[in-house]
Amino acid sequence: MSRIIVVTSGKGGVGKTTTTANLGMALAQRGHKVAVIDADFGLRNLDLLLGLENRIVYTAVEVLAGECRLDQALVRDKRQPNLALLPAAQNRTKDAVTPDQMKKLVGALTKAFHFVLIDCPAGIEMGFQNAITPAREAIVVTTPEVAAVRDADRVVGLLEANDVKRMYLVINRLKPAMVEQDMMMSVKDVQDILAIPLLGVVPDDERVVVSTNRGEPLVLGADSTSLAATAFGNIVRRLEGEKVPFLDLNPPPEDFFSRIRRFFQGRKS
Amino acid sequence: MNSDSSVPNPPSSVAQTIPEPTSVPQVRFKGEGGRLLLLLPSENEITTPATAWADLWQQLKQRLNGGDRFWQPNTAVYLIARDRLLDTRQLQAISEALTEAKLNLKRVYTSRRQTAVAAATGGFSVEQQSPIAHLNPETVGQAIAEPLYIETTVRSGVEIRHPGTVIVLGDVNPGSSIVADGDVLVWGALRGVAQAGASGNSRCIIMALRLDPTQIRIADFVARAPETPPQQYYPEVAYVTPDGIRIISTADFSKDRLELPES
Ligand SMILES: Nc1ncnc2c1ncn2[C@@H]1O[C@H](COP(=O)(O)OP(=O)(O)OP(=O)(O)O)[C@@H](O)[C@H]1O
Numbered sequence A: 001m002s003r004i005i006v007v008t009s010g011k012g013g014v015g016k017t018t019t020t021a022n023l024g025m026a027l028a029q030r031g032h033k034v035a036v037i038d039a040d041f042g043l044r045n046l047d048l049l050l051g052l053e054n055r056i057v058y059t060a061v062e063v064l065a066g067e068c069r070l071d072q073a074l075v076r077d078k079r080q081p082n083l084a085l086l087p088a089a090q091n092r093t094k095d096a097v098t099p100d101q102m103k104k105l106v107g108a109l110t111k112a113f114h115f116v117l118i119d120c121p122a123g124i125e126m127g128f129q130n131a132i133t134p135a136r137e138a139i140v141v142t143t144p145e146v147a148a149v150r151d152a153d154r155v156v157g158l159l160e161a162n163d164v165k166r167m168y169l170v171i172n173r174l175k176p177a178m179v180e181q182d183m184m185m186s187v188k189d190v191q192d193i194l195a196i197p198l199l200g201v202v203p204d205d206e207r208v209v210v211s212t213n214r215g216e217p218l219v220l221g222a223d224s225t226s227l228a229a230t231a232f233g234n235i236v237r238r239l240e241g242e243k244v245p246f247l248d249l250n251p252p253p254e255d256f257f258s259r260i261r262r263f264f265q266g267r268k269s
Numbered sequence B: 001m002n003s004d005s006s007v008p009n010p011p012s013s014v015a016q017t018i019p020e021p022t023s024v025p026q027v028r029f030k031g032e033g034g035r036l037l038l039l040l041p042s043e044n045e046i047t048t049p050a051t052a053w054a055d056l057w058q059q060l061k062q063r064l065n066g067g068d069r070f071w072q073p074n075t076a077v078y079l080i081a082r083d084r085l086l087d088t089r090q091l092q093a094i095s096e097a098l099t100e101a102k103l104n105l106k107r108v109y110t111s112r113r114q115t116a117v118a119a120a121t122g123g124f125s126v127e128q129q130s131p132i133a134h135l136n137p138e139t140v141g142q143a144i145a146e147p148l149y150i151e152t153t154v155r156s157g158v159e160i161r162h163p164g165t166v167i168v169l170g171d172v173n174p175g176s177s178i179v180a181d182g183d184v185l186v187w188g189a190l191r192g193v194a195q196a197g198a199s200g201n202s203r204c205i206i207m208a209l210r211l212d213p214t215q216i217r218i219a220d221f222v223a224r225a226p227e228t229p230p231q232q233y234y235p236e237v238a239y240v241t242p243d244g245i246r247i248i249s250t251a252d253f254s255k256d257r258l259e260l261p262e263s
């Protein structure tokens, strides 16, 4: 049976689209047939992150209107033929589709794909409802910030109420040095509140931004050996059911001095 | 909890097969003589109509998840919809959620014609009641409702209101709130807002295994969390003293209670 996973967060800008693009690509690299759906109608950018913007002809809206077939709207990735994108319309609002229509679209996709990843818009309004209704599992993305965690918590409650009971947590943009200085929530702090299984921790990394701008997911490009790319790769293996130990992000390898400092702090207490 | 015996003239209510509780701020189950009543808040107790159904749905799911250990399978449920406007699809959803929890929707009671029609259309057995029953003025010496027991994490954005004591088996997260006319007991971490004795009873208490709230209120008294959180947490109780809200460990509280010449 295909797996239908929504990538959601509540708060905007925490890395849903980045996560969708990288997980989609990494799953495809490991031989799964993957469809990623941009459910952010009106503010789409999954196509940008995947570098597929210029190949979009039709979108989900035209499929629903019966103006084209589903396979005509799907954009196949030339670099990775296992991956396909179902784009959202840029010029329509979030009310352009209904939860039932999304369910139908996703249902059709499951016939040809092992994984369907849905990139959810920020917020908890109609667009959110559209994105979560077809899903059977959810990846809740948050950054280690109070406001983001608060919104993620809200989303977890709504997912529970909507019977999406299999949820996993991805903590994005962790800065180990800040956690160490008690200036940022730790992985444990976030877990204490959200209390859902941890799927992965992705460090804050400039190369993520570079890859975003280049339209080339991190796991694909020259930076595929970076810590962030490895973190995404590990998430995919955990999704497959493998037990993968969590990366040691703490302390970052280049930061020799903070290690020394920690050593002395440790001695004091 | 009101022991006042001088209740003024009791309200003249219409005799009914199903008694109507006067205050139902939220979705609530109530056991009664082997059957289970599912009480819906009336239309005017809803604050934001836009999210009314979404809220109602979330509350229902939460109550179902929280209480399922206590119900016998196949218990009959009587839906007391009062003046709530429900369409066939929504009634269907409620019925399915009940079925999933191994409960049986037996009958729908409503005072709205549209809801009655929707229920009949959906194939439910329905009884339309006179709306007069809801217009009863608040009874003065009304007994407090039985405790609401929920077994779940109360998450951000959720508000639980209950005209009695609230017991949570789980954490109460930041951004959520519990408003109880009775006590608030949290078998977990209380990090959100908790209000006990919400209708004015300052003898109500709040207790939690880990009392780390955003704010607590008892009757008209308010207390905030300290600026610097303690190094270690242990079960604590908050209660009202002549100097305001006081927080002590549960162990000390029981001693205090016994010693205090409280009325
Ligand atoms: N691990 C990371 N390290 C550094 N930058 C990151 C990381 N993850 C995401 N970003 C950056 O954060 C920004 C927002 O990311 P993204 O678009 O994926 O968020 P989003 O949750 O999809 O936002 P929206 O709610 O607007 O849809 C992007 O510029 C992205 O490059």
Ligand SMILES: [Mg+2]
Residues within 6 Å of the ligand: A016, A017, A018, A040, A045, A119, A120, A121
């Ligand atoms: Mg996005």
